[in-house]
Amino acid sequence: MDTTFIGKKSAAAGGWGALKSCGKQLLQSGMPLSGARTMLKANQPDGFDCPGCAWGDPEHGSSFEFCENGVKAVSWEATEKRATPEFFAEHTVSDLRKLSDYELELNGRLTHPMRYDAATDRYLAVAWEDAFAEIGAILKGLDSPDRAEFYTSGRASNEAAYLYQLFVRLYGTNNFPDCSNMCHEASGVALRQSIGVGKGTVLLEDFEKADAIFVIGQNPGTNHPRMLGDLRRAALRGARIVVLNPVRERGLEKFSDPQDKIEMLRGGATDIASHYFQPKLGGDMAAVRGMAKVVFAAEDAAVAAGLPSILDHAFIAEHCEGFADYRAAVEATGWDQIEDQSGLTQAEIERAADVYMKADSVICTWAMGITQHLHSVATIREISNFMFLRGNVGRPGAGLCPVRGHSNVQGDRTVGINEKPPTTFLDALEKHFGFAVPRKHGHNVLAAIGAMLDGSAQAFIGLGGNFARATPDSALVEKALRGLKLTVNVATKPNHSHLVPGEVSFILPCLGRTELDMGANGTSQLVSVEDSMSMVHGSAGINRPASPHLLSEVGIIAGIAEATVGNGVVNWSDLAGDYDLIREHIEATIPGFEDYNRRLRKPRGFHLRNAAAEREWNTPAAKATFFAGPLPQETVHQKAIRGEGRYALQTFRSHDQYNTTVYGLDDRYRGVYGERQVIFIHPDDLKALGAEAGERVDVIGEFDDGVERIAPDFRFVPYDIPRGSIAGYYPELNVLVPVGSAGDESDTPTSKSIMVSFRKRQAAAA
Numbered sequence: 001m002d003t004t005f006i007g008k009k010s011a012a013a014g015g016w017g018a019l020k021s022c023g024k025q026l027l028q029s030g031m032p033l034s035g036a037r038t039m040l041k042a043n044q045p046d047g048f049d050c051p052g053c054a055w056g057d058p059e060h061g062s063s064f065e066f067c068e069n070g071v072k073a074v075s076w077e078a079t080e081k082r083a084t085p086e087f088f089a090e091h092t093v094s095d096l097r098k099l100s101d102y103e104l105e106l107n108g109r110l111t112h113p114m115r116y117d118a119a120t121d122r123y124l125a126v127a128w129e130d131a132f133a134e135i136g137a138i139l140k141g142l143d144s145p146d147r148a149e150f151y152t153s154g155r156a157s158n159e160a161a162y163l164y165q166l167f168v169r170l171y172g173t174n175n176f177p178d179c180s181n182m183c184h185e186a187s188g189v190a191l192r193q194s195i196g197v198g199k200g201t202v203l204l205e206d207f208e209k210a211d212a213i214f215v216i217g218q219n220p221g222t223n224h225p226r227m228l229g230d231l232r233r234a235a236l237r238g239a240r241i242v243v244l245n246p247v248r249e250r251g252l253e254k255f256s257d258p259q260d261k262i263e264m265l266r267g268g269a270t271d272i273a274s275h276y277f278q279p280k281l282g283g284d285m286a287a288v289r290g291m292a293k294v295v296f297a298a299e300d301a302a303v304a305a306g307l308p309s310i311l312d313h314a315f316i317a318e319h320c321e322g323f324a325d326y327r328a329a330v331e332a333t334g335w336d337q338i339e340d341q342s343g344l345t346q347a348e349i350e351r352a353a354d355v356y357m358k359a360d361s362v363i364c365t366w367a368m369g370i371t372q373h374l375h376s377v378a379t380i381r382e383i384s385n386f387m388f389l390r391g392n393v394g395r396p397g398a399g400l401c402p403v404r405g406h407s408n409v410q411g412d413r414t415v416g417i418n419e420k421p422p423t424t425f426l427d428a429l430e431k432h433f434g435f436a437v438p439r440k441h442g443h444n445v446l447a448a449i450g451a452m453l454d455g456s457a458q459a460f461i462g463l464g465g466n467f468a469r470a471t472p473d474s475a476l477v478e479k480a481l482r483g484l485k486l487t488v489n490v491a492t493k494p495n496h497s498h499l500v501p502g503e504v505s506f507i508l509p510c511l512g513r514t515e516l517d518m519g520a521n522g523t524s525q526l527v528s529v530e531d532s533m534s535m536v537h538g539s540a541g542i543n544r545p546a547s548p549h550l551l552s553e554v555g556i557i558a559g560i561a562e563a564t565v566g567n568g569v570v571n572w573s574d575l576a577g578d579y580d581l582i583r584e585h586i587e588a589t590i591p592g593f594e595d596y597n598r599r600l601r602k603p604r605g606f607h608l609r610n611a612a613a614e615r616e617w618n619t620p621a622a623k624a625t626f627f628a629g630p631l632p633q634e635t636v637h638q639k640a641i642r643g644e645g646r647y648a649l650q651t652f653r654s655h656d657q658y659n660t661t662v663y664g665l666d667d668r669y670r671g672v673y674g675e676r677q678v679i680f681i682h683p684d685d686l687k688a689l690g691a692e693a694g695e696r697v698d699v700i701g702e703f704d705d706g707v708e709r710i711a712p713d714f715r716f717v718p719y720d721i722p723r724g725s726i727a728g729y730y731p732e733l734n735v736l737v738p739v740g741s742a743g744d745e746s747d748t749p750t751s752k753s754i755m756v757s758f759r760k761r762q763a764a765a766a
């Protein structure tokens, strides 16, 4: 069996390996020294916001915080390679479709607006004006604005996103499928119910004060490397860090900080997790409820012994609703069910709860390991319940912290990218701009796919992202996109979404975050973004644009808008020429942006008020609300175990990718090299399958809707992961995620609970 792709795992996250990997990445991108200058400006007051992730920036952030994956994200954008009209002339779209995501994006930055020519199956350069005019004509010609879908990926700045939603609502629809529908949607839904605001309550400073930090369903070593610095500092001052993750993730075990010269010289590393528990996929609600059960038992014991209470009775009495029902629900949940569903033993859960009870201030963070399941919303409500028990919301060093993905995914929501916009926002838009705003709720990602499939949608506009690859059931979605009258992708590099053209199709190339964006008065323009801690700050590019033919995202939206809805309500090119004017409109229509233009220019920007962080609860009861529902009847791994040869699959990210952008084929923290078509599986599961490491199999989707789903030719990697729970990479495995499998209340594709089985690969015919 060929197992040469399985190698050593890094001894620690970060360290020399990270520096080496950066060097390699810079060489590969052919980035000149100006690139290094670019990097040193990331997250500085006069620099640009790192497009890598949405983790916050330190208050005294004058020095560049080293982050390997930030370097990758930046050098990926600042590459010297170009996908020019000559490149598109050399390759038919059908040929380009044969390339992997990795090979396709290696061709570099787009340089010209391109229009698909069906006769030659090629993209040809087109003038911006012609592109805008044709897009406008087609949009105006649809029998209803609801037949168009306006997708947003979370890199768009506040200014671009606000202008986009204004244009789309003027055009007449709330169809805003958004990457967050596949990402933190469940966090927004659950937190609004529990605490009255769909965002996290902590600031970066709180990580300096917490006594315990629970990191649930998140892999920061790869996806939020700057968070590791904060976790490391917390660990070094003695805070306990409790991890719940089915997979042993290197970055959560040990981190060697490249900023720490002594640690680097000695080849040392800091232990991150003080406690590492490995629940089964989707077992977190049971685990958290188990911890609550331990807290209640300890409370009873304390009361009986005349010791101080474990619960924060004052907080519960003054601030909470539904406590008695919740306590009853927890007591009604038996340990058998908790152990079976969580995959953890009572003793393990008691150890985790012990950390919680001994800590004065606790932060809980989470990401996709919690949000991409069937029962995500209920699980996040349970996390809130648990945190309320000791008043761990709305005070220093404590709070709820959903760690966002894309660098501005939270800001895009704040400024109106929302298919179910709040009435107050629509009222404000209507009053300020004086037009009749569409009120009917629009499409999220799954609804948009549904509308494409049933023929009711006819146009797709993508502001960034890679809709065809990021969404579930890739094969189906590609077919759906090809059936449209119009597909438009605003992008920086070629990707597979560009290769499934509708009848009329455009690729519109835009400036990246690192590039100079010149305004009408000839000076460089500032955009703004909001991080996971609700800090809004400015970002100004410093590099020369990849091509003189690029427009900013704002400029492209303005061009399409002018051609579609005209200049009656606002003058689009004026707005595109001066982003201060866009910010004035944001200030006039969205609370929290008072004095936007001035405050944005302060070094760290400003904080958007979060009512729950101040213990003001905008829930129906005006209280922090306990939810007392039962545990899920059955999770994906419980269901899988009942079926012979079935496994619960999660799809996650390797260390060398940014979502559908694949930088390289290695995942050194997990010891996999040069190969992405892999399945991580427990060694005993391999034995039970009668299979070996490195063996090739087809992965078969087992969703009961009669559709055949096969991901061919994957290889097994034995791994420290619970039995019955397996893992592999996104987007390669998206062919197996059924569009029909969506999270309760969040409607998020369940990309971390997929039921699969295996089929041995037939020996290739001679």
Ligand SMILES: Nc1nc2c(c(=O)[nH]1)N[C@H]1C(S)=C(S)[C@@H](COP(=O)(O)OP(=O)(O)OC[C@H]3O[C@@H](n4cnc5c(=O)[nH]c(N)nc54)[C@H](O)[C@@H]3O)O[C@H]1N2
Residues within 6 Å of the ligand: 052, 053, 054, 069, 183, 216, 217, 218, 219, 220, 222, 223, 224, 244, 245, 246, 247, 249, 279, 280, 281, 282, 283, 284, 367, 368, 369, 370, 373, 404, 405, 406, 650, 651, 652, 653, 654, 655, 657, 658, 659, 752
């Ligand atoms: N370098 C880099 N940075 C990124 C991204 C990237 O692709 N590359 N993507 C960005 C985006 S958009 C996002 S949303 C974030 C994603 O950040 P993460 O959420 O960290 O991303 P994933 O790789 O999906 O990792 C999910 C983690 O949850 C664990 N997990 C899976 N299922 C369960 C479960 O049932 N219970 C528990 N407790 N754990 C579980 C997995 O083992 C894995 O460690 O990162 C952002 N930052």
Ligand SMILES: Nc1nc2c(c(=O)[nH]1)N[C@H]1C(S)=C(S)[C@@H](COP(=O)(O)OP(=O)(O)OC[C@H]3O[C@@H](n4cnc5c(=O)[nH]c(N)nc54)[C@H](O)[C@@H]3O)O[C@H]1N2
Residues within 6 Å of the ligand: 152, 153, 154, 155, 156, 179, 180, 182, 183, 184, 368, 372, 405, 406, 463, 464, 465, 466, 467, 470, 471, 472, 490, 491, 492, 493, 494, 495, 510, 511, 512, 513, 553, 651, 652, 653, 658, 659, 660, 661, 730, 731, 733, 734, 737, 751
């Ligand atoms: N199976 C499975 N599916 C998933 C997930 C999973 O964990 N498993 N994760 C989900 C999550 S959390 C998310 S957020 C989505 C991500 O879904 P998307 O946001 O749609 O995908 P990305 O891969 O981030 O988008 C990459 C493309 O964005 C373009 N781009 C990069 N920078 C810019 C820019 O500055 N401007 C513009 N206009 N374009 C730019 C480039 O052309 C690049 O090809 O995927 C989801 N899908």
Ligand SMILES: [Mo]
Residues within 6 Å of the ligand: 179, 182, 183, 184, 404, 405, 406
């Ligand atoms: Mo995301």
